[in-house]
Amino acid sequence: MAGNFADRLMAAIEEKNSRVCVGIDPVPERFPPEFQPSDGDWREDAVLTATRTFCWSIIGAVSDKAAAVKFNSAFFERLSPEGTRLLDDLLFTMENVHPDLLAIVDAKRGDIGSTATAYALGLFREYYGYSPGVPHAVTVNPYLGTDGFTPFLEEVRRLDRGVFVLVKTSNPSARELQDLEAEGKPIYVHVAELVNRWGEDMIGDRGYSSVGAVVGATYPEQLRELRQVMPHTPFLVPGFGAQGGGAEDVVGAFDEDGLGAIVNSSRGIIYAYAASPYASRFDASRFDEAAAQAAEDMRVAINEALGL
Amino acid sequence: MAGNFADRLMAAIEEKNSRVCVGIDPVPERFPPEFQPSDGDWREDAVLTATRTFCWSIIGAVSDKAAAVKFNSAFFERLSPEGTRLLDDLLFTMENVHPDLLAIVDAKRGDIGSTATAYALGLFREYYGYSPGVPHAVTVNPYLGTDGFTPFLEEVRRLDRGVFVLVKTSNPSARELQDLEAEGKPIYVHVAELVNRWGEDMIGDRGYSSVGAVVGATYPEQLRELRQVMPHTPFLVPGFGAQGGGAEDVVGAFDEDGLGAIVNSSRGIIYAYAASPYASRFDASRFDEAAAQAAEDMRVAINEALGL
Numbered sequence: 320m321a322g323n324f325a326d327r328l329m330a331a332i333e334e335k336n337s338r339v340c341v342g343i344d345p346v347p348e349r350f351p352p353e354f355q356p357s358d359g360d361w362r363e364d365a366v367l368t369a370t371r372t373f374c375w376s377i378i379g380a381v382s383d384k385a386a387a388v389k390f391n392s393a394f395f396e397r398l399s400p401e402g403t404r405l406l407d408d409l410l411f412t413m414e415n416v417h418p419d420l421l422a423i424v425d426a427k428r429g430d431i432g433s434t435a436t437a438y439a440l441g442l443f444r445e446y447y448g449y450s451p452g453v454p455h456a457v458t459v460n461p462y463l464g465t466d467g468f469t470p471f472l473e474e475v476r477r478l479d480r481g482v483f484v485l486v487k488t489s490n491p492s493a494r495e496l497q498d499l500e501a502e503g504k505p506i507y508v509h510v511a512e513l514v515n516r517w518g519e520d521m522i523g524d525r526g527y528s529s530v531g532a533v534v535g536a537t538y539p540e541q542l543r544e545l546r547q548v549m550p551h552t553p554f555l556v557p558g559f560g561a562q563g564g565g566a567e568d569v570v571g572a573f574d575e576d577g578l579g580a581i582v583n584s585s586r587g588i589i590y591a592y593a594a595s596p597y598a599s600r601f602d603a604s605r606f607d608e609a610a611a612q613a614a615e616d617m618r619v620a621i622n623e624a625l626g627l
Numbered sequence: 628m629a630g631n632f633a634d635r636l637m638a639a640i641e642e643k644n645s646r647v648c649v650g651i652d653p654v655p656e657r658f659p660p661e662f663q664p665s666d667g668d669w670r671e672d673a674v675l676t677a678t679r680t681f682c683w684s685i686i687g688a689v690s691d692k693a694a695a696v697k698f699n700s701a702f703f704e705r706l707s708p709e710g711t712r713l714l715d716d717l718l719f720t721m722e723n724v725h726p727d728l729l730a731i732v733d734a735k736r737g738d739i740g741s742t743a744t745a746y747a748l749g750l751f752r753e754y755y756g757y758s759p760g761v762p763h764a765v766t767v768n769p770y771l772g773t774d775g776f777t778p779f780l781e782e783v784r785r786l787d788r789g790v791f792v793l794v795k796t797s798n799p800s801a802r803e804l805q806d807l808e809a810e811g812k813p814i815y816v817h818v819a820e821l822v823n824r825w826g827e828d829m830i831g832d833r834g835y836s837s838v839g840a841v842v843g844a845t846y847p848e849q850l851r852e853l854r855q856v857m858p859h860t861p862f863l864v865p866g867f868g869a870q871g872g873g874a875e876d877v878v879g880a881f882d883e884d885g886l887g888a889i890v891n892s893s894r895g896i897i898y899a900y901a902a903s904p905y906a907s908r909f910d911a912s913r914f915d916e917a918a919a920q921a922a923e924d925m926r927v928a929i930n931e932a933l934g935l
Contacts, residue, residue: 344741344742346741346745347755360756361755361756362755362756363754363755363756363757365756366755366756391742391745393736393738393742393743393745393746393749394742394745396711396745396746396749396750397745397746397748397749397753397754398754398755399754399755399756399757400709400711400712400715400754400759401708401712402711402749403704403708403710403711404708404709407708427736427737427738427768428701428735429735429737429768430701430735431796431797431798431800432798433652433654434652434699434701434702435701437699437701437702437704437705438701438704438705440705441701441704441705441710442704445705446671446705446706446707446708447655447669447670447671447674447706447707448668448669448670448671448673448674448707449671451708460735460737460768460770461770461804462768462769462770462793462796462804462805463793463796463798463800463801464798464800464801464802464803464804464805465800465803466798466799466800467796467798467800485770485771488739488770488771488775489739490739490740490771490772490774490775491774492771492772492773492774492775493771493772494772495772495773495817495821496769496770496772496814496817496818496821497770497772499807499809499810499814499817500809500810501807501808501809501814502807502808506804506807506809506814509803509804509807510804513803513804
């Protein structure tokens with residue numbers, strides 16, 4: 320994989336005129352009826368096959384509507400010990416079939432020293448003896464500070480990939496620690512300043528660093544504030560749709576050219592077939608078309624909110 | 628698995644008269660020469676077999692010296708997609724062969740809502756269709772706050788297991804965010820107060836909660852401070868040995884009965900065969916005996932520092 324991650328991200332946004340990231344959070348119980356086991360009990364092989372088919376259908380359906388997909392590692396790890404290999408396979412196939420779609424693995428790891436290195440190598444699929452699929456970027460947790468992040472960053476740099484650091488998450492309780500004020504500014508601004516420093520020597524031709532930030536759609540004012548604090552940091556903005564964020568809420572994540580961020584929606588897209596307004600237009604067997612329509616509607620709504 | 632996790636932990640400490648937790652951080656390059664591939668290149672099957680044998684030898688050697696072992700998930704995830712299954716197998720075999728040795732999976736996960744639930748189910752090996760080994764406790768990251776922790780805690784409670792929340796980590800950069808002062812106290816005290824609240828209804832017969840805390844050995848004064856702030860919280864204390872903490876440094880983690888904490892050492896025990904003072908006494912093929920001796924020396928040193 321060649322080229323600065325941030326440059327690739329901006330190019331993907333422009334090529335597809337899309338700021339949408341589709342979150343792949345496979346929950347087998349929410350798959351359409353045709354996927355459900357006849358006796359109601361999932362066996363390991365059945366759950367893996369169903370998840371593979373469901374995820375691959377969604378990826379294909381949204382591939383020309385989205386700049387990126389974000390795989391939520393938890394839902395793969397929870398399936399079976401083979402869940403990680405299933406995610407590897409999806410990454411590998413995506414790289415070959417949809418090379419213009421960026422893949423993010425959302426795993427929120429955070430640890431120190433050689434453990435941080437091991438997490439980076441594992442998440443980027445640099446195993447012993449082989450390397451299957453290539454995620455373009457992953458997410459990390461900053462709670463352990465610089466000496467936890469640096470070994471991780473060394474692998475990101477060596478492999479020419481990207482990372483998004485949790486700065487301000489989208490959940491209500493994010494306030495409990497992240498909004499505490501220390502030395503005259505909230506913790507999330509302290510984290511933002513660390514992110515600036517960590518990414519300062521990885522800025523690409525488009526002015527953005529390969530060290531990005533996770534900033535929730537559910538805090539529109541803080542999105543604007545953090546865009547100012549981190550002018551060279553690409554944002555991954557979760558919390559759109561099911562969590563309550565709308566297109567107007569995410570405007571502050573973008574620069575004046577409408578670049579610098581992607582907005583994630585997971586359940587609102589991949590399970591659109593089962594929810595309003597799509598359930599009345601698509602029956603469950605057309606879940607992939609419902610997802611494509613939901614991604615397209617989100618793409619248009621964000622672009623309109625940005626006046627694009 | 629029956630019984631409050633904290634009660635089981637205190638019983639394990641008393642039965643073995645040991646406050647030692649052995650950290651299993653498998654790094655194949657550091658295994659003894661007999662494990663190394665003849666051509667210097669690890670293939671997937673070879674690295675898995677070597678890791679399985681190395682880890683199982685260490686577990687057997689330390690099983691009567693240690694109250695617990697702590698598996699560092701990163702090093703298993705990094706081996707191959709089969710690394711998770713290897714860890715499952717170790718957990719399953721341990722449960723049958725060494726039922727009195729507690730197993731902690733150190734994975735430092737942290738996320739919100741249904742993702743937090745999925746991480747809990749994955750870490751506790753509650754897969755679709757089957758459940759292999761049983762870790763007694765896992766570690767989590769608190770950065771996302773209460774609504775990230777609550778779904779995780781619900782699974783901990785339902786499955787009758789334990790969890791250790793990162794409060795003050797052992798690394799030098801832990802200071803950057805964890806020591807910032809907000810509302811008159813450092814962030815790590817804010818986290819400690821959350822931990823108290825999260826664990827208040829899971830206190831067992833021995834006065835400790837199944838919601839524990841990770842507090843580094845490298846900050847002895849803060850260990851004492853946090854023992855006061857969290858009187859009902861079992862501590863998992865990393866940073867002993869290779870990271871610089873000694874037996875005197877960890878005294879503050881314990882209550883007046885010498886209970887309430889376990890102290891982890893990873894590299895200092897499992898790779899003792901290659902370092903002073905054990906390298907001169909044990910050749911590399913006796914790596915397991917070196918580990919047993921290092922664990923025993925650590926057990927005695929901590930007990931002596933506690934006057935036990």
